[in-house]
Amino acid sequence: MTFASLSALVFALGAALQAVNAVTLPQKRATCAGGQVTANAACCxxxxxxxxxxxxxxDGGECGEEVHESLRLTFHDAIGFSPTKGGGGADGSVLTFSDPEVNFPANLGIDEIVEAQKPFLARHNISAGDLVQFAGALGVSNCPxxxxxxxFLGRPPAKAASPIGLVPEPFDTVTDIxxxxxxxxxxxxxxxWLLSSHTIAAADHxxxxxxxTPFDSTPSIFDSQFFIETQLRGTSFPGSGGNHGEVESPLAGExxxxxxxxxARDSRTSCEWQSMVDNMPKIQNRFAATMLKMSLLGQNQADxxxxxxxxxxxxxxxxxAHLPAGKVQSDVEQACATTPFPAIAADPGPVTAVPPVPPS
Known part of the structure; x- marks a missing residue:
């Protein structure tokens, strides 16, 4: 690694940590009409x-399908931002201008959560951008x-739909992503760090x-299993599977x-990917930092x-953290060239298929 790239890595890490550490919860001092106490009366x-x-x-506070989809929606709305191509970022355009945005190829399947959130937008005093990010943050809080x-509250209304082509797709190359x-x-x-979201995610389309079908064996728990299980050996599906950005998992039902x-295997990201294995403080800290940064795309935090x-x-x-039942250390496809994969025990079993995430 060159000095310049190392410096960039250190800068990125420092910036992310500063962002999340800057959000200190001030002393609560405003009592709302419902008896809740918060730091700022505007938050009531x-x-x-x-x-x-x-x-x-x-569903009363479950970490289920609607939480997964609401978290996904925060990204699909916010990443519609480019200094050169336009887009308002985390502005709620995915709700306000759902036609055409839900019809973008990369947004396949988000129409259901968009329609599910629209009634909440209609009956509450909140902007679309705030609702998308608030629902995502709230939903994640249901997940152990x-x-x-x-x-942060106060995003103004979206002015236009996001340009097409700004949401990465699962069959894009690592370089493109x-x-x-x-x-x-x-x-x-x-x-x-942002892909920690896939520890509580599943695919419908x-x-x-x-x-x-979940991306790891514990889709209702925010843990490091996603980073472990993506490093188990897997091969591309023949034929149409690969065309949909799909790779065969060695775990049935995943x-x-x-x-x-x-x-997980690219030299630019593999060591960072592996560093998330069995490191919950890092996963939690970095994910909170990047979620904050994403939620402020196109916004001025000072406002x-x-x-x-x-x-x-x-x-x-x-x-x-554990290897799935029936797996051993040699089932891990080592990708990081500088650090061995952490030694973790296997679940004693039995070997079972990962169940699908039930629809709400």
């Missing part, structure tokens, strides 16, 4: 929305092991015949995106109100 508007979302979108995602994310201001390590498979203390504290992590 969020508590009725929180209760409505938890009961009527997230997750960090508390910072949230890193270039697109770099254009939006993310370093390669930050792409890895990568293969239409198997909806709700799906792996081609982009995740390649990022927004810190309402992070409205987001509930997530439940503690359940379980510990």
């Amino acid at each position: 508007v969020l508590f009725p929305i929180l209760e409505d979302l938890q009961q009527n979108l997230f 092991g997750a960090p508390r995602i910072p949230f 890193l270039d697109r994310m770099g254009d939006a201001g993310f370093a390669a390590v930050e792409v890895v 990568v293969d239409e015949s198997i909806p709700g 799906i792996r995106l081609q982009s995740d498979h390649l990022l 927004l109100i810190d309402c992070s203390d409205v987001i509930p504290t997530p439940p503690a992590l359940v379980g510990k």
Whole structure:
């Protein structure tokens, strides 16, 4: 690694940590009409929305399908930002201008969560950009092991739809993905940190015949299993599978995106990917940092109100990092050239298929 690239890596890490550490929860001092206490009276508007979302979108506080999709929507809305191609970033254009945005090829499947969130937008005093990011941060708080995602209030209405072609797709090359994310201001390590989201994710449309197929064996727990299981040996499906950005997972009932498979093995990202294995403090810290950065794309943080203390504290992590039952260390496809894969024990079993994420 050259001195210049090392300096860039250190700068990216420092910037991300400064971003998340800058969001300190101030002392609560405003009492809302419902009795809740928060740091800023302007944040009181969020508590009725929180209760409505938890009961009527997230099934009473579950880390399920609607949480997964709401988290996905935060990215698909925010990444519609480019200094050269335009786009308003995290402005809610995916709700306000859902036609045409839900019809972009990269946005396949987001129409369902877009339509599910629109009634909440209609009945509450909140902008579309704030609703998308608030629902994502709130939903993640339902998942054991997750960090508390910072949230800022006050995004103005979206002015136009995002340009087409700004959302990376699972069959894009690593270079294309890193270039697109770099254009939006993310370093390669930050792409890895942001992909921690796939620990609580599933695919409905990568293969239409198997909806709700998770990306790891614990899709309702925010843990490091995604980073472990993507490094198990897997091969591309023959024929149409690869055309949909799909790679065969060695675990029955689990799906792996081609982009995740390649990022876990590319020299630009493989060591950072491996560093997330069994390192929950790092996963939580880096994910919160990149989520904050993403949620502010196209926005001026100084114009927004810190309402992070409205987001509930997530439940503690359940379980510990492990190889799936029936797997051994030699099943890991070592990709990082400088550091061996961490020694972790295998789940004692039995070997079972990963169940699909049930629809809401």
